[in-house]
Amino acid sequence: GAVVSQHPSWVICKSGTSVKIECRSLDFQATTMFWYRQFPKQSLMLMATSNEGSKATYEQGVEKDKFLINHASLTLSTLTVTSAHPEDSSFYICSARVGHLKDGYTFGSGTRLTVV
Amino acid sequence: QKEVEQNSGPLSVPEGAIASLNCTYSDRGSQSFFWYRQYSGKSPELIMFIYSNGDKEDGRFTAQLNKASQYVSLLIRDSQPSDSATYLCAVMKEYGNKLVFGAGTILRVKS
Numbered sequence: 001g002a003v004v005s006q007h008p009s010w011v012i013c014k015s016g017t018s019v020k021i022e023c024r025s026l027d028f029q030a031t032t033m034f035w036y037r038q039f040p041k042q043s044l045m046l047m048a049t050s051n052e053g054s055k056a057t058y059e060q061g062v063e064k065d066k067f068l069i070n071h072a073s074l075t076l077s078t079l080t081v082t083s084a085h086p087e088d089s090s091f092y093i094c095s096a097r098v099g100h101l102k103d104g105y106t107f108g109s110g111t112r113l114t115v116v
Numbered sequence: 117q118k119e120v121e122q123n124s125g126p127l128s129v130p131e132g133a134i135a136s137l138n139c140t141y142s143d144r145g146s147q148s149f150f151w152y153r154q155y156s157g158k159s160p161e162l163i164m165f166i167y168s169n170g171d172k173e174d175g176r177f178t179a180q181l182n183k184a185s186q187y188v189s190l191l192i193r194d195s196q197p198s199d200s201a202t203y204l205c206a207v208m209k210e211y212g213n214k215l216v217f218g219a220g221t222i223l224r225v226k227s
Contacts, residue, residue, distance in 0.1 A: 006159075032213065043204060043219040044160070093159050097213060104150055104162035105215060112157075 002028045002098040006108025013084055013115055021079045021111045023094035030096035033077035034105070035069060038091040050077045084115040117142055120207050122218035131227045135192040139205030139218055144186060148208040151179060151190045153201045154220065160204055164190060195225040 003026040013019050023033060031052050036044040048064075050056040050071035058064045068080040081088055094108040121140045129135045137151075148167045152160035164179040166172045166188065172179045178191040188207075192199055205218040 034214065044217045046214060046216070049214065091157075095215075101148055101167070101208075102165050104152075104165055107159040107161075110157075110159045 002026075002096075002103070002106050004030070004094060004096055004106050004108040006094055006111060008111055009109060010112040011114070013113070015085055015115055016083055018080055018082045019084055019113060021081075021092055021094075021113075023077050023079075023096075023108045025075045025096055028096075028098055029074035030077065031074060032096065033071060034095045035067075035077075035079050036093045036095065038093065038110075044093065047079075081113065084113070086115045089113055089115050118218075119143060119216045120205055120218035122203075122205050122221050124219055124221060126222040126224050128224045128226060129195050131195060131197060131225055133195050133225075135195045135199065135223055135225070137190040137192075137203050137205075137221050137223065139188045139190075141186050141188070141205075141207045141216075143207065143210060143216075144183075145210035146207045147210065149179070149181060149188045150206040150208075150215065151177075151188075152204040152206060152217075153199075154204055155201045163203070192223075195223075197225050197227045199223060200225050 005024045033050045035047045038044045047062045048056045048058045050069045052071045056069035071077040093110045095105045097105050151164040154160045166179040166181045176193045180189045202220040204220045206215040
């Protein structure tokens with residue numbers, strides 16, 4: 001099946017630094033990538049939708065200058081958490097629609113970010 | 117009112133029993149519905165997709181959709197301990213291809 005490769009799986013960074021998370025579609029072209037954040041024992045909250053070659057669309061309440069999204073090619077989308085703070089510690093997951101709706105949306109393996 | 121609502125559980129069932137998971141949604145224009153399973157610390161994996169009223173069966177899983185009542189459910193027959201996970205109901209918004217997730221129901225299957 002279609003695979004979205006997400007890296008890194010986990011990262012620990014110091015407060016004030018930036019962290020980049022990558023999602024690559026390995027065997028299909030992802031024109032759209034969805035970025036989610038999940039806090040412990042909570043559901044996935046959509047942060048933004050990235051489209052290849054255009055600006056990302058952010059959900060209400062998500063700071064676009066803090067969470068920079070780049071979708072420069074059909075197989076790569078990146079999320080950069082800038083000036084990270086402890087409250088940004090969370091599980092970040094990317095997702096793409098593979099093709100027919102019946103196949104659903106495939107998810108990356110997630111990135112556990114801990115800001116200390 | 118949340119867009120997608122699920123009982124957080126935990127729902128405990130004995131091995132071999134039927135587990136019934138429920139979900140309601142607020143956007144009457146929604147057309148497509150998904151059930152995902154998520155193990156702790158892992159990303160979600162697709163279990164079922166349904167878009168027509170009625171039942172859809174796939175192995176031990178049956179999804180049921182009632183658009184008039186804005187209700188979708190998932191039945192797991194012959195529950196196994198390996199089914200213990202959080203089950204997420206997801207609804208595709210009418211516009212934008214975005215999925216909105218419920219908070220998830222924790223299922224525990226006891227052997």
